[in-house]
Amino acid sequence: MKSHITELKQQVHALLREIERIEAKELEEKESFPLAELKERVTQYVKENDITIDTFCDLAMISKTTLYAAFNSPSSTKCSTIESIIAVFGNYTLYVGRTDAR
Incomplete structure (x- = not known):
């Protein structure tokens, strides 16, 4: 059971990293600037x-x-x-x- 939870955590972290990458790319495409x-x-x-x-x-x-x-x-x-x-x-x-x- 514990290894299943660990595997799910890893998948969630991977998804969060992918979401952050996509958001960063969208910001670049929007030509935002400070x-x-x-x-x-x-x-x-x-x-x-x-x-x-x-x-x-x-x-x-x-x-x-x-x-x-x-x-x-x-x-x-x-x-x-x-x-x-x-x-x-x-x-x-x-x-x-x-x-x-x-």
């Missing part, structure tokens, strides 16, 4: 779309001062500001998650 990369993402968007920072700010309906404040301290920026910025990128949603403690 707020720390906000400046890099905006810079990339501006270059790829051949627009100025001023135009980007107009599209996001924020000032350059607000954008630069978000670059310098994204974790202290209002959610509404972050949402305005990522709305320019297209169909993005702001998620909250734990940081990887590894």
